[in-house]
Amino acid sequence: MVKVEFLGPIGKEPIEIDAKTLADVAEILKQDPEIKVWLENCAVAVNDTMVNRLDVELKDGDKISLLPPVCGG
Amino acid sequence: MVLIYQGPIDVDQLLSRWYNAEHNRNYGAMVSFVGTVREEGGIEALSFDIYRPLLEQWFDGWKTKLAKEGALLAMAHSEGDVPVHKSSFACAIFSRKRRVALEMLDAFVEDFKANAPIWKYDVIDGERIYAAERSTPMAGSGLLSKEG
Numbered sequence: 001m002v003k004v005e006f007l008g009p010i011g012k013e014p015i016e017i018d019a020k021t022l023a024d025v026a027e028i029l030k031q032d033p034e035i036k037v038w039l040e041n042c043a044v045a046v047n048d049t050m051v052n053r054l055d056v057e058l059k060d061g062d063k064i065s066l067l068p069p070v071c072g073g
Numbered sequence: 074m075v076l077i078y079q080g081p082i083d084v085d086q087l088l089s090r091w092y093n094a095e096h097n098r099n100y101g102a103m104v105s106f107v108g109t110v111r112e113e114g115g116i117e118a119l120s121f122d123i124y125r126p127l128l129e130q131w132f133d134g135w136k137t138k139l140a141k142e143g144a145l146l147a148m149a150h151s152e153g154d155v156p157v158h159k160s161s162f163a164c165a166i167f168s169r170k171r172r173v174a175l176e177m178l179d180a181f182v183e184d185f186k187a188n189a190p191i192w193k194y195d196v197i198d199g200e201r202i203y204a205a206e207r208s209t210p211m212a213g214s215g216l217l218s219k220e221g
Contacts, residue, residue, distance in 0.1 A: 008122045008192030009203035026217040039218040043211035048126040052213040066217070067124065069208035072150060072191035073108040073162040073182075 002062045004029070010038055010068055022046070023054040025064055035066075042066040075132050076149035077123065081159035082107075091147050091165045100145065100167035104174040106182055108162035110155050118156045118196040119204075127190045135181055144168040144177060150189075154196055188212060 004025065005014040012035065019025045022044065029035045044051055045065040046058070058064070076087070084107055092103060110119050132148060139146045144166050151161040164181065168174040187209050194201040 007124050007190070009194070009205075022217070026219070029217060036218075040215050041210045042217065043214045044216045045127060048130070050127070050211075050213060052216060054216065054219060065124070065127075067127070067190055067211055067214075068192065069205065069210045069214070070187070070189060070191055071193040071204055071208040072121070072185055072189045073193075 001060060002058050002064055004064045004066070006035070006038075006066050008068050008070075010035070010042075010066060019058055021054065021058060022051065022056045022064070025058070026054060038066065038068055042068050075125075075128055076147075077125070078149060078151045079153050080151060081155045082149055082151055082161065082163055084160050084163060087149055087163055088165070095145065095167045098167075099169070101169050102171040102174045103165055103167050104171070104178045105163065105165040106178055107160050109160045110157045112157040114195065115197055116157065116195045117198075118154045119161060120154045120194040120196050120201050121150070121152055121161060122192040122194075123150065123152050124190040131189055135184070139166065139177060139181075142168065142173050142177065144173050146181070150191060 001016045002019050003014055003016050006012040017028050019028060029039060046056055047063050088105060136146050146166055148164040155161040166174040166178050188211055193204040195204055
């Protein structure tokens with residue numbers, strides 16, 4: 001199982017899912033209309049490292065973070 | 074390390090602290106920026122969420138980049154509510170000569186706006202409203218909306 005956390009304004013509690021790659025995570029998250037609307041604008045980190053490929057392999061206990069558009073200052 | 078304040082930054086205390094820590098280390102320039110919450114759109118405050126692990130990584134990247142120029146970087150940001158006319162963001166760059174600090178401060182603040190993992194909300198009548206239209210998608214956004 002991997003943990004998916006939704007940062008900032010997404011306002012959803014973390015979930016645990018079965019996924020072997022980020023592509024699997026994408027497929028599962030697209031099933032939830034509340035989350036699907038955020039996917040287009042969210043950056044992704046795996047274990048606090050930013051990633052930009054869907055074929056990133058995941059292992060048990062990994063943490064995936066969804067980061068919506070930012071505005072500090 | 075980024076200094077995180079719960080609520081507004083005490084600007085007097087912070088800038089004195091930064092200046093006093095570095096002025097006798099032969100930096101010829103200290104250039105600072107302080108961001109203050111403006112009163113507009115009926116807001117009573119801004120409010121912020123921060124994701125600290127990635128904020129620290131992003132900040133460390135900038136510290137390393139500036140160190141190669143012989144410069145030193147300091148930054149503070151608020152978490153939670155910051156009322157209008159109070160300050161939520163401050164940074165300072167120390168360098169041997171002014172040019173490096175002046176130029177790098179601009180680049181740093183621009184990148185901060187685009188890539189620091191901080192989320193802003195307007196506070197109106199006590200309600201926290203995500204500032205979606207003023208926010209910027211981070212580099213690499215949209216990965217999970219692509220077809221595998």
